[in-house]
Amino acid sequence: MLYLILSIICSVSVGIIFKTSRKYENNNFQIVLFNYFFAMLFCLFAFEPRLSAIDENAPFVVYGSLGVLLPVVFMFLIASIKNIGIVKTDAAQRLSLFIPILAAWFIFKEEFTTSKIIGILFGFSALFCILSKTKESSQSSWKYPLLVFLGFGVIDILFKKIAIYTVVPYTTSLFMVFAIAFLIMAIVVLYQQLIKKEVFNFKNLLFGFLVGLFNFGNILFYLKAHHAFSENPSTVFAGMNMGVIILGSLAGVIAFKEKLSKLNYVGLLLALISIVLIVFAQFK
Numbered sequence: 001m002l003y004l005i006l007s008i009i010c011s012v013s014v015g016i017i018f019k020t021s022r023k024y025e026n027n028n029f030q031i032v033l034f035n036y037f038f039a040m041l042f043c044l045f046a047f048e049p050r051l052s053a054i055d056e057n058a059p060f061v062v063y064g065s066l067g068v069l070l071p072v073v074f075m076f077l078i079a080s081i082k083n084i085g086i087v088k089t090d091a092a093q094r095l096s097l098f099i100p101i102l103a104a105w106f107i108f109k110e111e112f113t114t115s116k117i118i119g120i121l122f123g124f125s126a127l128f129c130i131l132s133k134t135k136e137s138s139q140s141s142w143k144y145p146l147l148v149f150l151g152f153g154v155i156d157i158l159f160k161k162i163a164i165y166t167v168v169p170y171t172t173s174l175f176m177v178f179a180i181a182f183l184i185m186a187i188v189v190l191y192q193q194l195i196k197k198e199v200f201n202f203k204n205l206l207f208g209f210l211v212g213l214f215n216f217g218n219i220l221f222y223l224k225a226h227h228a229f230s231e232n233p234s235t236v237f238a239g240m241n242m243g244v245i246i247l248g249s250l251a252g253v254i255a256f257k258e259k260l261s262k263l264n265y266v267g268l269l270l271a272l273i274s275i276v277l278i279v280f281a282q283f284k
Contacts, residue, residue, distance in 0.1 A: 003228055004236060007221035008243035013214040015086045016251055018078050021207045027198060028078050032071055033189045034208020036182035039216040043178055047171035054176070058168050059161060066158050067180025071188075073151030080144035085258045090248030091130040091267075092145030094241035098124065099153025100160065110232060119277030122270050123238055129267030130245060159219070163226040170223050178216075235278055242275045 021031065043049060080089040104110040162173045192198040225236045249268055252258040 003221045003225040004239050004243070007218050007225060007240060008247055010214040010218035010221065011240075011244050012086075012090070012247045012251055014211055014218065015077075015081055015090060015248060016255065017207060017210050017214070018081050019086055019256055021203075022082060024203050025201065026207060027192075027201060027204050028075065029185065029189050029192060030198075030201065030204035031208045031211060032074050032078075033182065033185040034205050035074075035211040035215055036071070036178050036185060038209050038212030039219075040175065040178045040182055042213065042216040043171065043175045043220075047169075047175075049172035049175040050169060051172065051175075053168050053172055055167075059165055059173075062158050062161050063173065063176045063180060066155065066162075066177045068184055069151060069155055069158070070177065070181045071185050073148060073155060076144050076147040076151060080148050083144055085252055086256060087130070087249045087252035087258050087260060087264070089145060089148065090244050090252075091127055093148045093152050094245050095127045096149045096151075096153035096156065097238055097241040099150075100156040103157045103160070115277050115280055116235075119274045119280075120238055122277060123242055123274035126242070126267045126270035126274055127245070129263050129270060130249065132261060132263045132267075159223060160226060163223050164230070170227070171220075174219060174223065238278045239275055242271045242278075245271050246275075 018028075018031075077089065077093065080092065084092075105112060162177075163170055165173070189198075193200075222236070222240065225240070229235045246268060249260070249264075253260060
């Protein structure tokens, strides 16, 4: 459970950093680029990935898919935070648990207990309540949250596939994914520099370092949690999503004064109940 809690904290911290960065002149593409640069370094020095372990049977398609999806969905996440705030964005992001939960059932053949099914139903109810619009958000666009929902759902499944491929250490796989994502963003930023004449800003480097630190922690602890709960991936899927919604909502309301309706608060209560039920199902 410790890995899951640490992953939740790191995930919410990324959103807080992007919310804070809006106060300064920044280039989000540069921030995402430096994020993956530092994430690569953290992975390199912390785990010394063994690239020699990668053979012709390694999941290169999964590596490539994640390397492209991660920065793309990251940009959608930033746009959503800017448009509707941390609380709603985290809710939209974590509603994506619907996709990997179905994967756990149909692809990974996980057996569901009654407590787990009830907990997941509470979780879905919680997410829909949290996503209900307030007067302040009635004009907000839901395009980016929808893209965040779809993107993170697919990413969750792909990371699960990496976690269960034990021939290559998952830290090595993580480094490969970061390297591909960095390459993709390097091409984008180089295009901006040469064609659009965008200038480098040191603040982007600083924010990129912070995002890279917490992004690395988020994915690392998430993979470790999947290893710890390898027989019950839905526990990680649902627990991670519910935990981020609760902590993200508290951060949005307290730190950034985002408005929640009574129905949103009901959703938070339902999320707590959901987590209790799902964790109980794990240890039953």
